[in-house]
Amino acid sequence: MDGPEEPVRQEFLRILSDDYGYGRADMETEFPIPRGSSKPDRADIAIFSGPGRDPAADIVGIVETKKPGEKGGKAQLKSYLTATSAVWGVWTNGSDIEYFCKPLGQSSVFDDRLHNIPVKGQRIEDVGKVTREDLTQYSGAMLKSSFRRILNTLYANTTISRREKLGNEMIKIIFAKIHDETTYVDQPPSFYVGYEEDAALVKERIDRLFASVVEEYRNDGLFEQNERITLDAKGVAWAVGQLERGSLIDTPTDVVGDAFEVFAESKFVGEKGEFFTPRNVIDVAVKIVAPKPDETICDPACGSGGFLIATMRRMWDLMARGRRWGSLSPRRLQRAQEQMAKRCFYGIDKEIDLVRIAKAYMAISGDGRSNVVHENTLHAASDFMPDAKARFVVGDDFRVFNCVMTNPPYGTKAKVLADDAVNFELGHAWTQSMDGKWRKGKPRDSDPYMLFVERCFEMLEDKGRLAIVLPETAFHAPSGRYAYLREYITSRGRVLAVIDLPHNTFRPYCNAKTCLLVMRKGESAKPNDPVIMAEALEMGHNHRGEEVYRPGTDEVWDDLAVIRDELDDPTSESNEFVFTVPWSEVEECGHMVPRYYAARRTAAPSSPPKGRQWVVLGDLVDNGHIGAWDGHGSPSGAQKGAGSIPYIRVKDIVNWELYRDPTSGVTEDTWERFTRNKPSVNAGDVIYVRRGSYRVGTVAMASNRDDKILMTRELLTLRVFDHSDGITPYYLLALLSSRAVQDQTASLTFYDTTLPTIGDRWRELRLPVHMDAGERQQMSDRVRAVIELKWAAQNDIDDLRQRIGEIVT
Numbered sequence: 001m002d003g004p005e006e007p008v009r010q011e012f013l014r015i016l017s018d019d020y021g022y023g024r025a026d027m028e029t030e031f032p033i034p035r036g037s038s039k040p041d042r043a044d045i046a047i048f049s050g051p052g053r054d055p056a057a058d059i060v061g062i063v064e065t066k067k068p069g070e071k072g073g074k075a076q077l078k079s080y081l082t083a084t085s086a087v088w089g090v091w092t093n094g095s096d097i098e099y100f101c102k103p104l105g106q107s108s109v110f111d112d113r114l115h116n117i118p119v120k121g122q123r124i125e126d127v128g129k130v131t132r133e134d135l136t137q138y139s140g141a142m143l144k145s146s147f148r149r150i151l152n153t154l155y156a157n158t159t160i161s162r163r164e165k166l167g168n169e170m171i172k173i174i175f176a177k178i179h180d181e182t183t184y185v186d187q188p189p190s191f192y193v194g195y196e197e198d199a200a201l202v203k204e205r206i207d208r209l210f211a212s213v214v215e216e217y218r219n220d221g222l223f224e225q226n227e228r229i230t231l232d233a234k235g236v237a238w239a240v241g242q243l244e245r246g247s248l249i250d251t252p253t254d255v256v257g258d259a260f261e262v263f264a265e266s267k268f269v270g271e272k273g274e275f276f277t278p279r280n281v282i283d284v285a286v287k288i289v290a291p292k293p294d295e296t297i298c299d300p301a302c303g304s305g306g307f308l309i310a311t312m313r314r315m316w317d318l319m320a321r322g323r324r325w326g327s328l329s330p331r332r333l334q335r336a337q338e339q340m341a342k343r344c345f346y347g348i349d350k351e352i353d354l355v356r357i358a359k360a361y362m363a364i365s366g367d368g369r370s371n372v373v374h375e376n377t378l379h380a381a382s383d384f385m386p387d388a389k390a391r392f393v394v395g396d397d398f399r400v401f402n403c404v405m406t407n408p409p410y411g412t413k414a415k416v417l418a419d420d421a422v423n424f425e426l427g428h429a430w431t432q433s434m435d436g437k438w439r440k441g442k443p444r445d446s447d448p449y450m451l452f453v454e455r456c457f458e459m460l461e462d463k464g465r466l467a468i469v470l471p472e473t474a475f476h477a478p479s480g481r482y483a484y485l486r487e488y489i490t491s492r493g494r495v496l497a498v499i500d501l502p503h504n505t506f507r508p509y510c511n512a513k514t515c516l517l518v519m520r521k522g523e524s525a526k527p528n529d530p531v532i533m534a535e536a537l538e539m540g541h542n543h544r545g546e547e548v549y550r551p552g553t554d555e556v557w558d559d560l561a562v563i564r565d566e567l568d569d570p571t572s573e574s575n576e577f578v579f580t581v582p583w584s585e586v587e588e589c590g591h592m593v594p595r596y597y598a599a600r601r602t603a604a605p606s607s608p609p610k611g612r613q614w615v616v617l618g619d620l621v622d623n624g625h626i627g628a629w630d631g632h633g634s635p636s637g638a639q640k641g642a643g644s645i646p647y648i649r650v651k652d653i654v655n656w657e658l659y660r661d662p663t664s665g666v667t668e669d670t671w672e673r674f675t676r677n678k679p680s681v682n683a684g685d686v687i688y689v690r691r692g693s694y695r696v697g698t699v700a701m702a703s704n705r706d707d708k709i710l711m712t713r714e715l716l717t718l719r720v721f722d723h724s725d726g727i728t729p730y731y732l733l734a735l736l737s738s739r740a741v742q743d744q745t746a747s748l749t750f751y752d753t754t755l756p757t758i759g760d761r762w763r764e765l766r767l768p769v770h771m772d773a774g775e776r777q778q779m780s781d782r783v784r785a786v787i788e789l790k791w792a793a794q795n796d797i798d799d800l801r802q803r804i805g806e807i808v809t
Contacts (some may be wrong), residue, residue, distance in 0.1 A: 005065050008144065009044050009630060011145070012090070015145070021120035025051075028048070029045055031046035031055075031804070034083060041080070044063055045690065046061075047063070053366075059084045060085070062077065062080045062081060062088075062090075066093040068094045073091060074098065078109045081102045082102070086102065087101060094145075096149065097153065098723070099111070099117060100114065103739045113196045114127060116128070126352070127194070128193050128241070129192075129194065132188070133189060133220075135250070136246060137252070138259075141401065142246070147260075150239045151242075151337060155801055166231075169231040170239065174235065175210065175360055177191050177243055190209055191206070191243070192244045206229065206236050207229060209714065214227055223625070231707040252633065253309055254279065256364050257279060260276075266539070276303060277306050277469065278540070280564075282405075284560055284563055285469075286310050288499075289405060289467050290465075290517045291314050296343075296402045296403070296480060297346065297407055298346040298401040299347045300452065300456060303364055304357045305359075307405040307407070312365060319333065320333060320469075333642065342370055347372040348372075348375050351376065352494070355374045375387075375392075375393070377455055378424075378452070381396060381398050392459075400460060403460075404466050406452065406456060406467075407468070408449040408452035408453075410512055415448070418442070418444050418446075421443050421451060422443040424450075424455075425447070426446065426678065427443055431480050432484070433495035440677070449470055449471065449474070449575055450481070454488070462521060464521050470515060472512075472514060473750075475498065484759040486489045486592070495525065495531050495592065496518045497532035498518075498592050499533070499534050499563065499594065500594035500596050501539070507541075507543045512753050513753055515593065526583065528582050529582070529699060530580035530583075531586055533580065533581055533597055534577040535594045536560050539558055539559060541557040591750070596747060599747030608740070609768050610773070611772055612771060615766070618765055620727065624725065625725065628719075629678075629764070630713045630715070630717075631712050633713050635670050639648075640665075642666060643668065643671075645671045646706075647666050647710045649714075650689050650691070650695050653695065656700050660709075666710055681707060681708075681717065683707070684701065684720070685702040686699055687717040687718075688715065689715060690762065691752070693755060697746075701733050704791070705795070705798070726777060727769065727776070728784075736767075740766075740768045745765070
């Protein structure tokens, strides 16, 4: 079988082997099932009790796999069970799973008596009979797929209609599981479901466990005192059956953290996917910040606790290898590590469901959960709730920490209103006068991440280190609020590192392009101080969240893992990604996007193509050879399509011409309002895309028929005034379309949160101009001939349109 269901089958074969103990010799795929006189069907996976292969005596279980999304095949599985000696069966399409059983001596097949399958050597009657010693580590595939199946199956089969509410119920069950593993270590587990056990009895046991959880967290505000599990008994029993044989406490924290990301990918905690920072990003941040034992760590937007867990693991590793703690017995070392976790790690999040996940994650990882609180970090210190105030406020001020590491919310359209932003410097409008001084304006509605930057500095001690993930816009945009944000940051400390993160980093949940910034507060940067930089192209998954592999290998393509290793020696010339830039160069350029400097580093010594010389486009503008100005503006949605005057957008720059979309034309009044006191478009003008999804650098030439159009401001008009040096409009069109220029465009293109833009950096483009005037003229004439043929063809089409009277596109 080599179809869409094959990956599902291969995954379940691995689960049967890794988590249930069945060896390859115990299983066969495509095993024939006798069907009387007809041709036998074939079971996707058959599991045997021994070496025999008699369908009527040796089969103990059958697995029917289907492609993702398919729901059929359950009746077929039941018929296989009836026709063989199998006593249990599994149906799965990868995301959903159902269990069936046919007790010995019976012919009936039941779908409500089994919530898991037996491990090798176990009877179906023994399913659910687990001891403490039976609990084993979950494998990465097992735990994550179990979480996903539980959530998907319960969503499809319970009365709970909101996914985030169902995710909250699942978190309660996880807390009950953790409590059972950590509290009653000398008693048999209570977290189980027996074969044919009444689901109501299972729920009673889990309810008692969760009541103890509520009591344990009485003072944390994590759960209401009367809060209970509202999931129905059947749903609780099904979830317990999926998790009963494993130990969350004994499972590596990386595996647990990866499994918790299911809550993000399925949006079971609402539209908060951006809070789940990928672990490879966290590991790079922790490597640069390099927290030491006994230093205090705070994440003021802790989400699921990823930064705190990664830092705690680093500290524990340093303790185990250090002189001070390394000689302790394992038990005393563990006690010292747990005490340090309680003393050194602090987290805040405004979303209670994320706080619950973080506390569960911290509890599984070895404590530290007591200082993770539910609060809005952007509230004033005086407005913090008592529990948060006790941990984060000293007197009238915020407590300060040695290290602050965070990924604040920026994937949301919600802004902090001006009335709430008034107490932040970065919550005001800022303008820069001609003398370079900044002047503070009125409070404004603000992006939360900007205010988080200010709050992070407030919570950071002098000489403390800050690691923060921010939208790329913050590192380059010239407008007042972004320019002042960079001024605010650099005036309060020294930039240690900027890591350019791939655009897919937070996809598919958040489309923002981001960079990681690392600072040291209260330290002035000297001109020669090195800034560590790196540009990661891939980080393990594509824009749909699917794993990507290095070409020709089965290795996950993760440049951040290489960057983490290269950080050991940032100045090494053999580094593929990591390099350093003197602070004076960053100051001179005025922005901090690493791939710009990476391109400079590799392209600086490059020569123009043979027989050509570099001419900088901005120099041609400054000396008057070329004029440059932005498009007219963007009409409202209601104005588009209301008239016949073409409105030209980024998508309309195609094949060197301006496409006229008949559905977006504007009226005469709209055209006049937008074009008043602005240059008109002339034939021969070169139109250049400055901003837009994956089209930056695309060019077209305006024709005689484009003299009355409206152009979005994302387009740049370039008009050649002086042809004496052989740079005609046609030659300029060819130069801007050349590979040499398009390659430069990629390194000069940054992101305004989600949209690519070249800003004013088009001025830095180096044009590969022919040194021989004859060759310049020859290229110009060839392009002109092609353009004029296109114009003539378009005029013929316009003439046909007039004659036929029916062509409207």
